[in-house]
Amino acid sequence: MSIWTQITAAVSALAKGEPLSAVFAQLRTPPERSIAFTIAVIALGAKMAKADGLVTRDEVMAFREVFQIAREDEAGAAKVFNLARQDVAGFEDYATRVREMFGAGHEALGDLLEGLFHIAMADGQYHPNEDEFLKGVADIFGLGEREFRQIRSRFVPEAEADPYSVLGLTPEASMEELRAAWKTQVQDSHPDRLVARGLPEEAIKMAEKRMVAINRAWKDIKDARG
Template identity: 45%
Template sequence: MQIVWSLGALVRALPAQGMQTLEALLDRIHALFDSDRQKRQQVAFSVAMIALSAKMAKADGVVSQAEIAAFQQIFSIPPDEMRNVFRLYDLARQDVAGYEAYAAKMAALCDDDGQSCELLADVLDGLFHIAKADGMVHPRELDFLRQIAGIFGLADEQFAAIRYRHVAVGKDGPYAVLGLDPGEGAERVRARYLELVKENHPDRLAARGVPDEFMAIGIERMKAINAAYASVAKGAAL
């Protein structure tokens, strides 16, 4: 199910200018998907990825062709929907509301009950994927992403695990990717690895509202987890 293309009706209902984009988005999402919480989360995921990537581009000041290609890797945009998606992107970039407001509203929309939402970590993962597309994550992008993680309520170790999946690091990086402290024993390392494999199974991703288009990033995530496990295994009796 390619939920991102539910965005067509959403985007067409937005104002021509970006001044009320954020509130218009939230009102429209609730109106269209009020009775379907899962679909609401899926659409919220797509909106968060599009809007926050636009805000990240504004914070960095540069939008490279590589970043656009990475964006399109996440969203395999049909030609007849390209206009709608990039209209949302442009309106979010122009909107006077700061990225902090977008992140906070999207976090609240992700889970109306106020509980933690795994989907927010998926959003941050996608933003890192876009940020690194031009060969590196620039300091302003990293600061932006760290602020987003804080607004999303992600713990420091969650941010570190996501960061180190995308950014080359030192010898402790593989442990961070696995969410472990350096020096953990073989039994704990393997148990944690199996937990991550289960958490990132495509069925689990779909169940928490990740659209089909994002599964390619899920595959890249598992490659990083496998590489981290292989690296840690060299120093432990696994």
């Protein structure tokens, strides 16, 4: 059974008139979290699309890149997207329910925020409303300012100048500290680690961009320090 078949089943199980955000209360166990993760990215992505005022073709294509949506599954993904857009509940309710489902401090929350950045930057522009939206989601998820900037620096061109922020450290850090941070992030980005913490296999490709940024930052620092 594909993840999209499972998502369709989870959405169909909602009671009449029940908002899409209610689905997260039913998907708390680890095997079901990959379903919830996918719904969360699509739903919060839909809320973010409303934040910047429009849905571009690039943003729609970004969903397909992150989740590798097959043609036959597009209708199911579109249904989740539209349900979230039509829901009167704000993004705060969705983000809060997702945090409660995974638990405060869960690594998947950072992965989810990364997916939203991928979608936000799909059209090549980073709208101020998107920045405000993503910062609000990060706050609800319990992600600190440094972690938020660390993720943003991997996606927003004007934020990429500092390779130290990509590794989550400052220029004052020693080479040993920087090397350790680089190794840790590389290990944390391994597909097996991502699946273990709730990401669907369809979203593992999302980590490729992260790995490129991490390795580039480490190389830039090594080159700068000789």
